[in-house]
Amino acid sequence: MEATEKVVEGKRKSWVIDVRPLRGVAYRRMWVGNGVAYFGFQFTSVAVPVEMFAITHSSAWVGLLGIAGLVPLLIFGLWGGAAADVVDRRKLLLASSTLAWIATVGLLVQAVLGLHSPIVLLALTAIQSAGFAISSPARQAIIPRIVPADLVPAANTLAYTTTTAGGVLGPLAAGLIFGAWSVDTGVTVAYAVDALLFTISFWATYRLPPIPPVLDDGVTEKPTAGLRGIADGLRFLVKQPVLLLSFAVDIIAMVLAMPRALFPEIAEDRFGGGSAVGWLFAAIAIGSVIGGLTSGWIGRIKRQGVALVIAVVGWGVAVGLAGLAHSLWLMVLLLAVGxxxxxxxxxxxxxxxxxxxxxxxxxxxxxxxxxxxxxGPRLGDLRAGATADITGPTASWAGGGFAAAGLAVVLALAFPALLRYRPPADAEVTR
Structure with a gap:
């Protein structure tokens, strides 16, 4: 009986999320700090568009917030990645996080002062996005330095699951704030919560060990954070079909099969509006959280390229079927599967x-x-909305999902390097 119970327990654990990376002190601190900070950021991500609309009464101004966030991301994302290979990644993460925190405090100050300026909101959103763009590459590049190679998939699963959970719980908590107070008071409270929780991320980053750049693979030339450094990274990328294909399938999945821009219209036309739109926006994140909590098997898969393609195909098919559903709960279920x-x-x-x-x-x-x-998701919003005006929302939604699944299969079969990929620990990788 005892042996049987151990076997059952072992099988149960094989499906439960792998928490072994949390045994490392550095990763555990970083995981806690990032999770709490991301949860806090959700308050700002809700409050900024709410405040912008309250000031301007214009959805066009709200839409400009997306541009204000995207442009710095495109510019500083590449530069921040180059800088992460030149300076101590811990110091870079501290500096860039400080920039984002200053922008958050700026949002709080302008709310307290009652400036009611859309230009100020756009400027602070751009600064906050620049801070995120610089910090994100450094944060992700730190993980393989503080976690054993065989636990990197588990570490990423923990991180994605935590941030996705924050993406569900944060907006719900922000909604409670705006339900309890006026817009002016609500945005002030929301910004204050974000600024306070952000300090935990500072603590986590400060307690990391030094992570200076290293020169490996026989390379002796010191990298730079300028255009030459960025070009060196791009030259390496274009010579690596595995990495190029992994980027390509992600772009396909997001540009063709991201239905987010169609949620308001579908919720109104098919389900009479109301709370339906909230369920649609939450469905994908809910599925990601459930997937993360049952992800103990992810780190044991050796054919990671095959698994990546299957997952992208699964995303596209689930989204395509969801676009055809006329039951709210069936649509939510299929989006959760996606x-x-x-x-x-x-x-x-x-x-x-x-x-x-x-x-x-x-x-x-x-x-x-x-x-x-x-x-990718922002281009997906543009694609879905523009296509819906021509073909209708159902064709735009379902057609995009099925097209993404089919194109991912075609790309993987035409260029099989990704399908052959195994982690470096199990197969020799040419760099």
Whole structure:
């Protein structure tokens, strides 16, 4: 009986999220700090558009917030990646996080003073985005330096699951604030919560060990954070079909199969509006959280390239079927399935990059990764909305999902390097 119970317990644990990376003190602190900070950021991500609309009564001004956030991301994401290969990554993370925190405090101050200026909101959003763009490559490039290579997928799963959970709980908590107070008071409280929780991220980063740049693979030339350094990273990238294909399938998945821009219209037309739109916006994140909590198997998969392609296909098919659903709960269920598949693909994309790339180039490639991950969904919003005006929302939504699944299969079969990929610990990787 005891042996049987141990077998059952072992099988149960094999599906539960792998928490072994948390045994490392450095990763555990970073995980806590990032999780709390991301939860706090959700308050600002809700408060800024709410305040902008309250000031301008214009959705066009609210839309400009996306541009204000995207442009610095595209510019500083590449530069921040190059800088992460030149300076101590811990120091760079502290400096860039300080920039983002100053922008958050600026949002709080302008709310307290009652400036009611859309220009100020746009400027502070741009500064905050620049801080994030610089810090993100450094943060991701740190993980392989503080976690054993075989635990990198588990570490990424923990991080994605935590941030996704924050993406669900944060907006809900922000909604409670705006339900309890007026807009002016609500945005002040929201910014204050974000600024306070952000300090925990500072503590976590400050307690990290020094992480200076290293020169490996026989390279003796010191990298630079200028255009030459960025070009070196891009030259390496274009010669690595595995990395290029991992980026390509992500762009396909997000540009063709991200239905987010269609949620308000579908919720109104099919389900009468009301709370339906909230469920649609939350569904993908809910699926990602559930997928993360049952992800103990992810780190044991050796054919990570195959698993990545399967996950992208699963995302596209689930999204396509969701676009055809006329039951709210069926649509939410299918979007949740897509969200779980998206978490799996995100973990493998990140893990392939972190373990495949040499450390001397890891920051620069993380910069490219940041641009792709941040830009893809925004382009997907543009694609979905523009296509819906021509073909209708159902064709735009369902057609995009199925097209993404099909194109991912075609790309993987036409260029099989990704399908052949295994982690460096199990197969020799040419760098």
């Amino acid at each position: 969200g779980a598949a998206d978490l799996v693909s995100a973990v493998y994309r990140q893990s392939i990059l972190q373990t495949f790339a040499p450390d001397r180039l890891r920051g620069r490639l993380q910069g490219v990764f940041t641009v792709v991950v941040a830009g």
